[in-house]
Amino acid sequence: MQRVELDVRRFEFDLKNEAHLAEHFARPEDLDAVLYNQPRFFTNLPGREAPYVMIGPDSAGQFFFAAIVPTGEEGVWYPVTAWPMNSRRAMRIYEPR
Numbered sequence: 903m904q905r906v907e908l909d910v911r912r913f914e915f916d917l918k919n920e921a922h923l924a925e926h927f928a929r930p931e932d933l934d935a936v937l938y939n940q941p942r943f944f945t946n947l948p949g950r951e952a953p954y955v956m957i958g959p960d961s962a963g964q965f966f967f968a969a970i971v972p973t974g975e976e977g978v979w980y981p982v983t984a985w986p987m988n989s990r991r992a993m994r995i996y997e998p999r
């Protein structure tokens with residue numbers, strides 16, 4: 903994964919992605935908290951549905967991983983999936999040495 907700069911102003915949620923997020927113990931408000939708390943964006947692994955991922959902490963310091971796709975509306979992205987991350991693993995990606 904390579905770090906990139908993206909214009910992500912907000913996420914679009916619907917019943918489908920909200921249900922999928924819940925299966926992975928993530929909620930829309932978790933991703934919104936990460937978005938407003940210094941997330942970092944990366945290219946996703948080849949062959950994945952979402953071309954980019956967001957990694958970062960929420961306001962309580964819990965790290966989340968979210969795979970995101972552009973919606974076609976400037977600054978609006980659709981989270982395909984997301985889950986909480988182990989802090990040690992997250993920090994290796996979020997703050998590489």
